Amino acid sequence: MLQAEDIHFCIRQWPIVKKASISVNPGEILAVLGPNGAGKSTLFKILAGEISCTRGQVDYNGQNLRALKTQQLASVRAVMPQHSTVSFPFTAREVVELGLPKDSKKNSEKNIREVMELTKVQHLEDRLYQQLSGGEKQRVQLARVLIQIWEKKPFPRYLLLDEPTSSLDISQQHIVLDILKKLKSQNIGVLIVLHDLNLAAHYADRIAIVKDGLIAGVGKVEEVYSEALLSEVFDHPIRLVKDQETQQILVSSNSTFHSDLKISKQAQA
Amino acid sequence: MIAGLSISKNSYQALVLSVLGIALVLIMLLSLSLGAYAIPFSSVLAILGEQFGLSLEGVDRSAANVLLQIRLPRIIIALLIGGGLGIAGAALQGLFRNPLVEPGLIGVSSGSALFAVVFIVLIPGLAGSSNLIQNLGMPLFAFLGGLTHVWAVYQLARTQGRTDTATLILAGVAINALAGALIGLTLFFADDSALRSFTFWSLGDLGASSWSKFPVAISLIGIPSIMLMLEYRNLNALSLGEREAFHMGISVQRVKIKILILSALIVGVGVSLAGMIGFVGLVVPHLIRIGFGANHRLVLPASFLLGAILLNVADLMARTVVSPAELPIGVLTALIGAPFFIYLIFKLNKINS
Numbered sequence: 198m199l200q201a202e203d204i205h206f207c208i209r210q211w212p213i214v215k216k217a218s219i220s221v222n223p224g225e226i227l228a229v230l231g232p233n234g235a236g237k238s239t240l241f242k243i244l245a246g247e248i249s250c251t252r253g254q255v256d257y258n259g260q261n262l263r264a265l266k267t268q269q270l271a272s273v274r275a276v277m278p279q280h281s282t283v284s285f286p287f288t289a290r291e292v293v294e295l296g297l298p299k300d301s302k303k304n305s306e307k308n309i310r311e312v313m314e315l316t317k318v319q320h321l322e323d324r325l326y327q328q329l330s331g332g333e334k335q336r337v338q339l340a341r342v343l344i345q346i347w348e349k350k351p352f353p354r355y356l357l358l359d360e361p362t363s364s365l366d367i368s369q370q371h372i373v374l375d376i377l378k379k380l381k382s383q384n385i386g387v388l389i390v391l392h393d394l395n396l397a398a399h400y401a402d403r404i405a406i407v408k409d410g411l412i413a414g415v416g417k418v419e420e421v422y423s424e425a426l427l428s429e430v431f432d433h434p435i436r437l438v439k440d441q442e443t444q445q446i447l448v449s450s451n452s453t454f455h456s457d458l459k460i461s462k463q464a465q466a
Numbered sequence: 467m468i469a470g471l472s473i474s475k476n477s478y479q480a481l482v483l484s485v486l487g488i489a490l491v492l493i494m495l496l497s498l499s500l501g502a503y504a505i506p507f508s509s510v511l512a513i514l515g516e517q518f519g520l521s522l523e524g525v526d527r528s529a530a531n532v533l534l535q536i537r538l539p540r541i542i543i544a545l546l547i548g549g550g551l552g553i554a555g556a557a558l559q560g561l562f563r564n565p566l567v568e569p570g571l572i573g574v575s576s577g578s579a580l581f582a583v584v585f586i587v588l589i590p591g592l593a594g595s596s597n598l599i600q601n602l603g604m605p606l607f608a609f610l611g612g613l614t615h616v617w618a619v620y621q622l623a624r625t626q627g628r629t630d631t632a633t634l635i636l637a638g639v640a641i642n643a644l645a646g647a648l649i650g651l652t653l654f655f656a657d658d659s660a661l662r663s664f665t666f667w668s669l670g671d672l673g674a675s676s677w678s679k680f681p682v683a684i685s686l687i688g689i690p691s692i693m694l695m696l697e698y699r700n701l702n703a704l705s706l707g708e709r710e711a712f713h714m715g716i717s718v719q720r721v722k723i724k725i726l727i728l729s730a731l732i733v734g735v736g737v738s739l740a741g742m743i744g745f746v747g748l749v750v751p752h753l754i755r756i757g758f759g760a761n762h763r764l765v766l767p768a769s770f771l772l773g774a775i776l777l778n779v780a781d782l783m784a785r786t787v788v789s790p791a792e793l794p795i796g797v798l799t800a801l802i803g804a805p806f807f808i809y810l811i812f813k814l815n816k817i818n819s
Contacts, residue, residue: 247709271715278713284563284705285760295702296714341706345714 198222199244199274199355199386204253206239213239214250215410221386223353226377228397229390231407232431237390238279240407241359244388245276258353272298274355275345279363281338283326289313289337290322296341298348308347315376316340317369331364339373346385356380358389362396374400394435394448398422406430422446479764486771490545493775497541497782498533502790505529535677543675543683544781545774547740550687550732552773555747556754556765557694560701561725562620565755566631566810568748569733572619573641574612575744578730578737579667580645580652581611587656601682609686609734615641616730631814669796670743672781679739686735690728691770697725698762705760743796745803746773752810776802 199221206214214236221227231237242248244255246262255262257273265273275296283292293313297305313319316336321329326337339361346354356377362370370393377387378400391397397404398418405415408430414421427435427448436449499510513530551569558574559567569575585607619641623634646668653664665671700721703711708718736743750773754765780798787793 245713247712267712267717268715271713276710276713278707278709281707281710285560285565286755287705287760291759291761292706295706299699299715342713 198259198353199255199257199388201240201244201250201255202253204240204243204250204255206236206243206248206250213410214243216253217407217410217412218253219244219405219412219415221355221388223355223384223386224381225402226381226387226389226400227403227405228401229388229405229407230392230394230397231413235407236410237407238359239410241357241388241390245274245357246270257355268299271345272350272354273352274357275342277338277342277356277358277361279359281334286325286327288322289318289324289326289329289333292326292337293318293322293340293344296344298345304348308344312340312343312347316343317372332366332369335361335364336369336373339376343376343380349383353384353386355386355388358387360390360392362391362393370396394422394427394450398446398448418446422448482758482764483767483771486768486775490771490775490778493778493782494541494545497778498537500782501532501537501785503529503532505533539677539680540672540675540781541778543679543739544672544777546683546687546691547672547736547743548746548777548780549770549774550691550736551743551746551777552750552769552771553691553694553766554729554732555773556751556762556769557697557701557725558616558729558747559751560704560762560765561722561729562623562634563705563707564631564634565752566635566748566807566814568745568807569612569616569729570742570744571642571748571807572634572638573615573645574619574730574733575737575742576642576645576649577615578608578612578734579742580649581614581734582608582738583649583652583656583667584611587652601678605682605686605735605738608738609731612734612737613727613730615645616726620726665794666741667737668742669794670741670799671792672740672784672795673792675740682735683739687732690731694725694728694732695766695770697721697728698766701725701762701766705762741796743777743799745799745807746776748810749803749806750776752806 201217201219204214204217205212217236217240219227219229219240229237229240239248243250246255246265249263257265257270262270287295290309290313293309294305297308310319313322316339318333318336318340321333321337326334329337339358342356342358346356358377362373365373374396377389381387389401401418403416404418404421406413406421406426413430414426422437424435424437427437431450433450436451438447438449439445440447495507495510498514499505499507505513509526509529510533512525513533516525516530517534555568558569558572559565582604585604589603619634619637622637623630625633649667650664653667700711700716703714703716704718704721706714711721712718733747751765751769754768754772758764758768777795777799780795780802783798784793784795
């Protein structure tokens with residue numbers, strides 16, 4: 198289990214993350230939602246080990262993050278940051294190869310092919326990364342990250358993704374989340390920062406909602422998603438409706454509804 | 467077929483390296499033959515053959531002396547310095563994640579030169595006194611100068627894990643101007659024949675190369691170059707970003723320090739032996755990347771070989787174009803390098819816009 202307890206992070210005495218506790222179990226997808234500036238990215242960086250928290254601690258499979266060497270950490274978790282640039286003319290395939298763990302010589306060829314097929318970037322392998330479109334770059338990066346934990350291991354591992362679908366169209370967003378869904382069955386816990394509430398509701402096993410550096414709610418979709426909580430957290434009126442056919446929760450944040458509400462609020466005032 | 471793919475990649479790299487290696491040997495042989503005192507190609511081979519125990523007739527003793535005592539050490543020192551500049555340029559570009567980085571432009575070379583000059587002034591009467599101090603002390607002092615400067619520039623230009631090109635170049639300009647002025651000032655007041663001329667330090671000169679410099683060059687340029695070649699995996703990871711490299715299990719801080727030290731050592735020792743020779747470290751890694759891709763596994767050794775080739779070509783021209791006089795070698799490398807630098811700025815602007 199990836200567990201963060203009571204973590205606290207300040208920038209010049211200004212708390213960005215306050216007393217947050219969060220855990221990711223192997224085999225589940227945990228979606229982290231929240232408005233811009235809520236502290237999601239800071240929380241993400243603390244969990245990934247990029248920055249260390251002022252208070253509290255993060256454990257990977259019961260081992261304190263601080264006690265793990267960089268190399269050991271890389272064998273239990275892979276990270277996909279929001280934006281990555283590549284500074285030299287590497288081909289897409291070379292970028293994916295860079296993600297190979299140090300000790301994997303045997304199946305590297307097979308693994309590279311598998312992740313590139315999965316993320317649908319096989320046909321781009323000889324193209325220069327710098328010349329790819331935004332969505333293609335994001336999928337190549339995903340392949341690069343996946344290959345780090347592709348080889349099966351006897352211990353649970355974790356994948357952390359910061360808005361991996363931000364440059365993707367609808368069908369590609371689903372392709373990516375379907376990949377994560379398959380991945381979690383390999384004893385891998387997935388933590389994903391998302392902006393799309395519907396996508397999160399559809400794929401996540403649990404949801405954590407972050408607001409002002411605090412975890413405002415965590416649990417199954419049905420437990421966390423309420424019109425009151427979401428509207429308050431996002432400071433925007435949100436309605437939940439049930440899809441007639443699939444019985445799934447759909448989130449509506451219709452802007453006309455929003456302006457109506459504002460007008461009625463103003464009228465009341 | 468799967469195995470075939472990776473083998474073909476390895477053999478591609480081996481092919482590129484052997485072609486460059488053969489080109490280097492050819493240019494060295496040519497360089498041995500040409501010069502103010504022309505030695506026919508056949509005599510060159512005969513003299514070299516004699517060294518390997520082949521006794522051939524018609525070996526001219528004076529030609530053999532020129533070749534073995536003057537030209538050969540010069541060519542080998544040029545090989546090490548040119549190769550060192552090439553690989554240090556490639557490594558620094560990888561570390562800074564910036565293709566415009568070059569030891570000369572960002573102030574490593576001038577920092578080294580300044581420290582070398584100061585070293586000579588600080589330790590008076592050194593010129594004739596102890597060979598060991600001069601042969602080892604000055605290169606190490608130059609290395610310290612280079613290291614200080616590259617560290618300063620790195621700290622100045624780095625923002626959020628990336629180096630900003632404009633700040634980098636400006637920091638380099640400032641440091642070069644300051645170091646240049648201080649070198650000039652020191653030389654003006656010191657008036658010591660051991661200091662050599664301002665031209666030596668600012669434009670480079672391989673003319674003082676001799677076998678006595680060889681042990682320093684091979685151990686403090688050759689060995690660090692090989693150590694840099696082994697960093698290819700870390701440099702590859704760094705091209706994705708420092709944060710990403712950390713995620714992939716690289717101890718970024720340790721790698722950075724190692725690469726900075728090795729590069730500063732190579733450049734500093736090179737400067738102490740032959741002055742500042744600009745642009746080799748800029749042009750060479752670029753040509754390699756354009757020609758053969760960005761994988762540092764190939765870029766690093768290939769940059770060494772191409773740097774060695776380029777500096778030997780430049781030195782050959784410096785010796786022969788205005789023979790029997792000599793051009794400062796930095797004039798030639800700048801004539802090739804500066805227009806290339808301008809072209810790169812244009813190209814990068816186009817990519818960024």
